[in-house]
Amino acid sequence: TSTQAIMDGAFTDNTGILQAVAAGATDVTSYISDVRGLLNLFSGGNMALNGPDPWFSNVLFFQIFSTPWHTIEAEVKSFKCLKVPSIEGRSDPAGAYLTSICFGTVTTTTAENTFAGVEGGREVKLHIVIVESTLDSLPFPVPDFTSGQAGLDWRPYGRLVTEISTTMGLPVNRAAVQELAKTLFLRV
Secondary structure: OOOOOOOOOOOOOOOOHHHHHHOOOOEEEEEEOOHHHHHOOEEOOOHHHHOOOOOOOOOOOOOOEEEEHHHHHHHHHOOEEOOOOOHHHOOOHHHOOEEEEEEEEEEEEEOOEOOOOEOOOOEEEEEEEEEEEOOOOOOEOOOEOOOOEOOOEOHHHHHHHHHHHHHHHOHHHHHHHHHHHHHHHHOO
C-alpha cells in the first residue's frame, strides 16, 4: 500500500514528506514551490535558517532527517533543471510567473522525532520536484475583509500552469522531461 496525501501542511510541514515518513514511507515524491520547507526537515534546518515567514509566524519545525540541511541544500543545487523560456522572449513579460522547474532525488536517514512520530535510523529516498514562480501561495490580491471587498484573482495561476506545460513541452527539455517521468513517476 502507498500513501498519497494532497494537503496543506500549514503549521507542520508543507512538503507532505513528514506525514508520509511518519506513516512509514521510505520512497517519497514531493512537489514543492519553495526549498526552505524541505531544508527545515533536516538536521539544523529551522526558522533561523530561513527567516520568519509572514504568513506562518508560529510554524513548528520538525527535523526528521539526520543529514545536515546544508548537505541537502548542496544536493538540491545540483538537481537537473528545465530550460525556462526567457522573460524577454515572452509576449507578455509582465505576466511571466514561472522561474524554474528542477528535480532530483536525495537519499537520507531518519532521525528520532517523537513529536512527529518518526523513528530514527530508517533510510528514505526523496524524489523532489521544485516548481518556483513569482506567485505567492495565496491568490492575489489578498482580500480586504474589513471593507467587505473580498475577491481573489486565480487567473495568474492558470497562466502559471500554461507556462509549466509550455516549458515541459519545449524540444530542448525533451530528454529532461523523459528522465523526470522515468525516475519520479515510473521508478525506472
